[in-house]
Amino acid sequence: MTPTSILSTHAPATVGIVHLGLGAFHRAHQAVYLERNLARHDGGSWGIASANLRSNRQLVELMRERNQRYHVAEYTDSETLTLREVTAIRETLYAGPGGEDLDALLARMSEPDVRIVTLTVTEKGYHLDPADGRLLLEAEPIRHDIAAPTQPQTAPGMLVEALARRFTADTPAFTVLCCDNMPDNGKRTRRAVIELARQRDEELAAWITEHVAFPCSMVDRIVPAMSEADFERLRAQGIDDPAAVTCETFSQWVIEDDFPQGRPDWEHDGVQMVADVAPFESMKLRMLNGSHSLLAYLGVLAGIETVADAIGREEFVDLLRRYMRDEAAPTLNMPEGTDLDAYADSLLARFANDSLHHRLQQIAMDGSQKLPQRWLDGARKQLADDADIRCAALGVAAWIRYTAGRDLAGARHPVDDPMAETFAALHAEYERPESLIAAFLALDAIFPRALAEDARFSDAVLDAYRTLNDRGVATALADLDAPIR
Known part of the structure; x- marks a missing residue:
């Protein structure tokens, strides 16, 4: 097999997007779209700060050791491979149990330059009732976030705390873009955030209701969990990268176009911007x-x-x-x-x-x-x-x-x-x-x-x-x- 290699040569980008859920799918999907965007503009203001919220401190450390560089191996079949170097992620943070980066993550989310927060935390990360979509206020992590809102453990809690800081500082709200496989994912995320904010402050909940956009999105790319055989296969191609991910060539991202504070011109990078996803x-x-x-x-x-x-x-x-x-x-x-x-x-x-x-x-x-x-x-x-x-x-x-x-x-x-x-x-x-x-x-x-x-x-x-x-x-x-x- 002779792989096609695509090296990252664009200038370093400043952080304009925070992502919650530094997993394989994010690195093989959203980050790749941003890599294309930054390459077209030779850098820019849409770099990503990505955080793990529950586990996998090791991945954060690996990314830091590699100066946030990693490879995406895109397979059409067993004989066709594209190796893509990605540097769109400019910062990695660990805010899980025992994590020392929660304050840094919340501070980053509060910066005026951050205009979008994206999420891939899986369906269970939102603590929603599958039957009716309500926030599970009785769930232990949500109860923690209600009792200690400035030290949140959940994705909804982190969104509420960061938005509360922006509200207090009179900083425009970021857009929340859910990228998880849930029906009406933006609407469901909106409900979770507003319900949690209401437990804290009705005025904050009203501000979020009026000023925060929660566009829905659909993401599609098959990204299997990496195995030692996958890493060995990449080493045979000259890529010794413990942070690499393997995926198919196909990729799709459909997003409702609702970004009050601006967004990357994703439509030139293969993203479908639509009125209804x-x-x-x-x-x-x-x-x-x-x-x-x-x-x-x-x-x-x-x-x-x-x-x-x-x-x-x-x-x-x-x-x-x-x-x-x-x-x-x-x-x-x-x-x-x-x-x-x-x-x-x-x-x-x-x-x-x-x-x-x-x-x-x-x-x-x-x-x-x-x-x-x-x-x-x-x-x-x-x-x-x-x-x-x-x-x-x-x-x-x-x-x-x-x-x-x-x-x-x-x-x-x-x-x-x-x-x-x-x-x-x-x-x-x-x-x-x-x-x-x-x-x-x-x-x-x-x-x-x-x-x-x-x-x-x-x-x-x-x-x-x-x-x-x-x-x-x-x-x-x-x-x-x-x-x-």
Whole structure:
């Protein structure tokens, strides 16, 4: 393989954006768009200060040791590689447990030159009720931020404290740009921030309501967790970079154009600036993310390790085609000219990229936070039209079986989820499938009551669970070809 190398040669940029969540996705997605922007302008005022809030102090230290330089390895397939050097991140901070940089982060967020704060902290980082989107005021980290607002632990708490400082100093508010996979992510972030601010000061909450923009966005790029094999592969190309990330070549970013204090001219760097991101968001959540979750839970139960390994099996390709065509696409209301069949084909091609080694166990994390927007919202629409929900029901059944912590052959796997203890208790208490499924569907933090109480849905989940448990994944997939009862 002869890689294409793109070196960073632009002048150092000043910080105009603070990012919360210094993970692989941020470094392979938002930072790459900013790198392109800074290269076009030979620097400028849109450099990034990125912070980790909960964990991974080591990454912050690695970035500092490398003077904030790292590489992004973009694979089209196993034979086509672009190595991109990124220097758009100008500062890294650690504000997690025991972190010494919280005050520095809040000070940076309070600077007038910072006009945008972006976030990738995962769905659980906002502490929102999945059922109704309200801020979970009873959650321990939120309770801490209410009691000690100047020393926040959560992303909403840090946003509120930084905005409070700007409010007191009469500094214009920054724009908050959520980049996490949540429906109406800007609106949900806005609600979390305003509800938390209201616990502190009604006047502050009113100021945020009037002056802070929370545009919605949709992000898309497959960025697997790095493995030692990935680092070894890069070393073979002459890149010894412990902060490197690997991803696919494809990348998409759709943003609602609402930035009162200004923004980079992203539209020249491949970003789609739109009036309404909702259709694109729903398309990605239901078709891409919904398909990924189907592969994750069914694949792990079948002992499959990666997305590409699963897509290498015809029965999984058939499953995804059926799901996207019959259950996801019919629920979408897309702008004229959108070709959902072509989008589905492109997703299958991306999933088949065997150079990424995208582990199903990584996708399976935090299922309780992901199921509502990936499957359940679409299933409700399908049921309202008396249409097929069997793929979504099979996915829910596979997820419930997955939360037992072992695959169908008995091999154990971790269940990384905020509700993992609840799931373990349910599996310990209920042995009969009927009781277990009923107990899971009664979790109103995940399942809307109207859906859980719809016999068409609950019966489909129970039937799929029994088939999976008794006869395996292959039979459960084959049963999808049977006529709808």
